[in-house]
Amino acid sequence: MTLTNTFKKVKAASKTLALVSDTVRNDILNAVADAIVAGKDTILKANAADLEKAGKDYAFYDRLLLTPDRLDAIAADMRHVATLPSPLGRILKDRTLDNGLHLRRVSVPFGVIGMIFEARPNVTFDVFSLCFKSGNAAILKGGKEADGTNRAEVELIHEVLRRYNVDPSVVELLPATHEATGELLTAVGYVDLCIPRGSKRLISFVRDTAKVPVIETGAGVVHCYFDESGDMAKGQRIVDNAKTRRPTVCNALDCLLVNRKRLADLPQLVAPLAAKGVRLHADAEAFEALSGSYPESLLEKVADDNVWGTEWLSMQMGVRTVGTVDEAIAHIDKYGSGHSESIVTEDKAAARHFEDMVDAACVYVNAPTSFTDGAQFGLGAEIGISTQKLGARGPMALEEMTTYKWLIEGNGQIRK
Amino acid sequence: MTLTNTFKKVKAASKTLALVSDTVRNDILNAVADAIVAGKDTILKANAADLEKAGKDYAFYDRLLLTPDRLDAIAADMRHVATLPSPLGRILKDRTLDNGLHLRRVSVPFGVIGMIFEARPNVTFDVFSLCFKSGNAAILKGGKEADGTNRAEVELIHEVLRRYNVDPSVVELLPATHEATGELLTAVGYVDLCIPRGSKRLISFVRDTAKVPVIETGAGVVHCYFDESGDMAKGQRIVDNAKTRRPTVCNALDCLLVNRKRLADLPQLVAPLAAKGVRLHADAEAFEALSGSYPESLLEKVADDNVWGTEWLSMQMGVRTVGTVDEAIAHIDKYGSGHSESIVTEDKAAARHFEDMVDAACVYVNAPTSFTDGAQFGLGAEIGISTQKLGARGPMALEEMTTYKWLIEGNGQIRK
Incomplete structure (x- = not known):
């Protein structure tokens, strides 16, 4: 595995996220939004280079295209995510047993989320904002046609994270290769959840390859x-x-x-x-x-x-x-x-x-x-629509990007 | 796949479970408990034949052994499951949008749960009761050393189900072969969730083989x-x-x-x-x-x-x-x-x-x-302890054996 070092860095960075408060998270999201607006030229330049290679298929070109207006909209979406309630630390169950043990089931991040997506450069910012807000580190694997744009975007995010003394490896972009997808899907011990977005062919490759937990999204025969x-x-x-x-x-x-x-x-x-x-x-x-x-x-x-x-x-x-x-x-x-x-x-x-x-x-x-859409359902921004039954089902918004753990506090009780 | 017909039968049977009310489910669980007590001789005879082949390893022999008292305890556990609240039909979210659309997120069964376990013949009854109570059909793959006992148990359950006009294929026992485990783990489209219980070696085989969603249980380095x-x-x-x-x-x-x-x-x-x-x-x-x-x-x-x-x-x-x-x-x-x-x-x-x-x-x-135990946590009986983050985490009791769906009711509203 040639990417093991990257996976290790992201896993280590994910641990540090627990120490970043929701207030600081929101400050950082707003700062990234500012940087998107201020750094339009750099991103658009990278995007123009990607577009030049993209050819003439209109639908494809349009999906890949960034404009000043689209970047403003992306920044606005990021500011919106910063206004949403934190999905972390929700007390999902709370009970005190007869023996005095205090049990709580509390929402926590998954840890590291792997995200596989095709040539839509807005996804990089969307995924970062939702993962970061929900306390998860993100490993991104984007389409090769958008790779230059994606790299410029991640570099912009990294600069803001460094300014806030947050380990920039909380978000990393893998090489835009098929091999990287394979490594990501089999990174047992480093990736807690993988969310592929894209074609039937991708989903089928994922099903055949994945050794890490996966949430399938997107395929809708309606x-x-x-x-x-x-x-x-x-x-x-x-x-x-x-x-x-x-x-x-x-x-x-x-x-x-x-x-x-x-x-x-x-x-x-x-x-x-x-x-x-x-x-x-x-x-x-x-x-x-x-x-x-x-x-x-x-x-x-x-x-x-x-x-x-x-x-x-x-x-x-x-x-x-x-x-x-x-x-x-x-x-x-x-x-x-x-x-x-x-x-x-x-x-x-x-x-x-x-x-x-x-x-x-x-x-x-x-x-x-x-x-069928997270925002329409009143869940806030969504990362995708899950078509499976384990974990999230339907629109996956911030709450659906968390798992939980049990906290049990006692005073020396023992089990009979 | 030689077991496809079995998988098809169970999937079809799982659909009919939606039409069985919780009251009838509980009646059936109590009737199975009665049948266990009344049918002790048959089960013990099958168990004696398994034990004869089992050899002298005390711990193994003891796990495999059924006695009249143990069967009474198993029947009591089943009656207990019948007293628990249904985990189905819980309204997990309920909101009416400004446009009048009424949204509910409602707990529903997974559908078909595959269960892989080793030579503990009490598991057959435990798994049946928890799956049936939570509206799931169950495909069981038990250890070969307990196969005779398991077959006698499933036959007993089938007799009761037939008496209540419930499709007996809501629980089926696969051949106790390694090949059956492999087929179960790759039965995409037939199995909604697979829960392996057992050794590290089994868990590792599952991770390498599974194409259906899996919840890993049991391995505890504490x-x-x-x-x-x-x-x-x-x-x-x-x-x-x-x-x-x-x-x-x-x-x-x-x-x-x-x-x-x-x-x-x-x-x-x-x-x-x-x-x-x-x-x-x-x-x-x-x-x-x-x-x-x-x-x-x-x-x-x-x-x-x-x-x-x-x-x-x-x-x-x-x-x-x-x-x-x-x-x-x-x-x-x-x-x-x-x-x-x-x-x-x-x-x-x-x-x-x-x-x-x-x-x-x-x-x-x-x-x-x-x-760490479902009953100790006040969750009722448990099917295992999940060590993964997607889906259930920690003790898996009845609620953790459900997924959800969104029900959206309108009056001809459209999305702008």
């Missing part, structure tokens, strides 16, 4: 079931918002499940999508129901089952016909990724059954999955 | 630091209780760290251990301090550092001299397993510093680590 009793006005708004508000994010709708008894209403339900150019991949029954009303150029009959389970991340969507709420639940069970699922229904029993039986981080009744 | 200001009477009781109450369990003391300024008091501190035959492995300074007072036949000078970090599970203990509380913390950081650690001190600042800096599930001040 459904909306329009029930026999679904309200048309609500359904239209919900499907439209979930699909088209931001089609490239993980909470965007991928597949509409429609109750067979409402097939006649399907054209109306998806009408708002046509104007926005959403391409529908419909099963035979839905295709027939839509033929003639939905634009032919945007309508495709599903040839095989490969469509189901696709995370589109674009203006496309599956449409499938089901007979009952249980058929909808079975489809979600088979094809969903445990991220966000919704039902549109006026039937309270159906809503309750859907909530009980759907196994996902976020289950919606008469609301769009686009709400 | 320290007690006797501080400069430690009270002798408390220290004697605490060290004695932590070391000798049950030396074979994971919370038993493995290493006493003594402040150099209290070396003269060391003979008195460990005096209660001599009568019980505890063999001490002491560093040079501690060896010198103990020579002449501690029985020569039970005292050994440590030749190399291999002694530190040993989990003895027997009447042996390391003794090491340190200069400060920070040296004690550094030793624990290097050699501890994150299970249970303690300090004996009258110095409040030292106690606080130890609590803040020691990274372990349970940190004790003036109390012995022998208290």
Whole structure:
């Protein structure tokens, strides 16, 4: 392992974080925000060099691009994190036993969090602020296309940390290589938690490689079931918002499940999508129901089952016909990724059954999955959306970046 | 994978558990307890056959042995679990957003829990009761020496489940082979959480093999630091209780760290251990301090550092001299397993510093680590002691066998 020395430095630095008060943490976050604003030129210069190598793919270029306005927004986000309550030292349980032992379960940092992300240079500052605020050291592994920008950002953070006499190794950026990802995922004893953000391919590599605890984030194969009793006005708004508000994010709708008894209403339900150019991949029954009303150029009959389970991340969507709420639940069970699922229904029993039986981080009744977001949930800034069940589930904000320990105080009691 | 059909059956059965109320769950647990008492002969016959093959190692034989009294105790434990509050459906957060969306974070089962354990036939009933009460299906992989007993036990449980029209596949016992362990640990999509209980060797195999989320339990390299200001009477009781109450369990003391300024008091501190035959492995300074007072036949000078970090599970203990509380913390950081650690001190600042800096599930001040136990903590029955930070940490009782989901109820709101 060529990075062992880096891992050791970060682990040692993580221990010193326990001695930094929340007030000082907040001061440092505000100082980093100041430095971002003051140091725009340096960061933008590094970013320009990255962009020059990036080529012309618009979406990719746009994700990589920093501007003075975007840096102001990043600084504002960092100042916002400084205003949030500390997630540390919360007393989660407190009891005194009959023998006088005083037990407390108290929230504490994980220690060292490894973060793997692709070419989005805002993530470096986001992750630093959330890790630092929650008392965790961070080992960052960014995409190679943003490496120059990331290095300039981490250097800026290090300068501020040095000014406050905090060990700068509380945040380190690894080389932007595949090998570094592998080393990070197997750094047993140095990394307490690893959070990969990115593509299905990355998540699958992580699953195969990781020997440290991992929280998988981001993959969202998201459904909306329009029930026999679904309200048309609500359904239209919900499907439209979930699909088209931001089609490239993980909470965007991928597949509409429609109750067979409402097939006649399907054209109306998806009408708002046509104007926005959403391409529908419909099963035979839905295709027939839509033929003639939905634009032919945007309508495709599903040839095989490969469509189901696709995370589109674009203006496309599956449409499938089901007979009952249980058929909808079975489809979600088979094809969903445990991220966000919704039902549109006026039937309270159906809503309750859907909530009980759907196994996902976020289950919606008469609301769009686009709400799955830490800030929307009132949790403050988020580091990602967990699709697993161990540790955090759903939006991971500051509280979800802590673990706990038990403190037991006695006076010489012994166990019989 | 030869066990895929079993995994599928259990996963399907786990879904049906959501439809079983807590009252019915408790009825079934009581009915299984009745069946254990009524079916003693069958279980004891199977156990006798296992014992015959087991050989003469007393400790091993005793762990494997069931008796009518032990079965009564197991049945009583199961009835006790039935009296505990359900860990499901707890509202962990509840808020209504300004836009009227109603958010609840609600505790739910993991789904399917895989349990790997060695030749202790009481574990089968324990695990079943805790999984069933917490709404989880269980896939058991027991030790081969107890396989006949385990099969008789699971058959008994299946009979009761059938009587209550619950899918018996909510608990299944895998073949007692190494291959089955491997399949269980890689059953992605079928197993939501795997909890291995057993030796260091098993834990290490799990770490190398697992592709499903795992909670590591059981390995306890446990320290007690006797501080400069430690009270002798408390220290004697605490060290004695932590070391000798049950030396074979994971919370038993493995290493006493003594402040150099209290070396003269060391003979008195460990005096209660001599009568019980505890063999001490002491560093040079501690060896010198103990020579002449501690029985020569039970005292050994440590030749190399291999002694530190040993989990003895027997009447042996390391003794090491340190200069400060920070040296004690550094030793624990290097050699501890994150299970249970303690300090004996009258110095409040030292106690606080130890609590803040020691990274372990349970940190004790003036109390012995022998208290690390779900029932002692007032959590009810436990399935194990987690030494990791993701998910449960410390004693895992019913609440720790649940995850949560977010339920979001609206009325057609959309996100801007």
